[in-house]
Amino acid sequence: MASLNVGNLGEYLREQRRAAQLSLRQLADATGVSNPYLSQIERGLRKPSADVLQQVAKALRISAETLYVRAGILDEREREELETPAVILADPSINERQKNVLLQIYDSFRRENGFVPGPDADADAAAGTGGDAGPRKDAGPRKGDDAGADATEDQDPHS
Numbered sequence: 001m002a003s004l005n006v007g008n009l010g011e012y013l014r015e016q017r018r019a020a021q022l023s024l025r026q027l028a029d030a031t032g033v034s035n036p037y038l039s040q041i042e043r044g045l046r047k048p049s050a051d052v053l054q055q056v057a058k059a060l061r062i063s064a065e066t067l068y069v070r071a072g073i074l075d076e077r078e079r080e081e082l083e084t085p086a087v088i089l090a091d092p093s094i095n096e097r098q099k100n101v102l103l104q105i106y107d108s109f110r111r112e113n114g115f116v117p118g119p120d121a122d123a124d125a126a127a128g129t130g131g132d133a134g135p136r137k138d139a140g141p142r143k144g145d146d147a148g149a150d151a152t153e154d155q156d157p158h159s
Contacts, residue, residue: 009070010042016060017042032058047071 057064068074
């Protein structure tokens with residue numbers, strides 16, 4: 001069987017599995033994906049689906065988006081646009097208001113550094129999500145709600 005061009009995905013998965021000190025069989029048990037199928041992925045003989053990659057990423061405690069890029073499912077630029085907001089939104093140690101503020105500041109810095117968002121980004125920014133996370137829970141107006149642009153300036157709390 002000829003090797004597929006999946007951009008060193010198999011080698012990367014093997015390295016990550018070994019770094020996690022897991023055998024192929026242990027990874028198969030953790031993911032619910034068969035041992036022979038995982039072996040074929042590592043050898044570059046199979047191109048796994050996004051679902052399989054997500055299971056592998058979860059078991060190895062690595063970014064699914066990184067695996068999507070290596071498998072050619074996701075463009076590197078798309079990964080960068082998705083990864084940071086996803087991590088912020090998934091953090092259980094901060095509340096929804098704090099998540100929205102962080103996302104606004106992040107978007108503000110990206111715009112300041114010349115990032116030009118795609119056509120869907122305006123709708124996302126208006127919702128305050130930075131992605132597909134749905135509407136903000138605290139969508140009421142706030143002082144300095146210009147995507148966090150004023151968040152780093154000294155402001156008089158009495159004004």
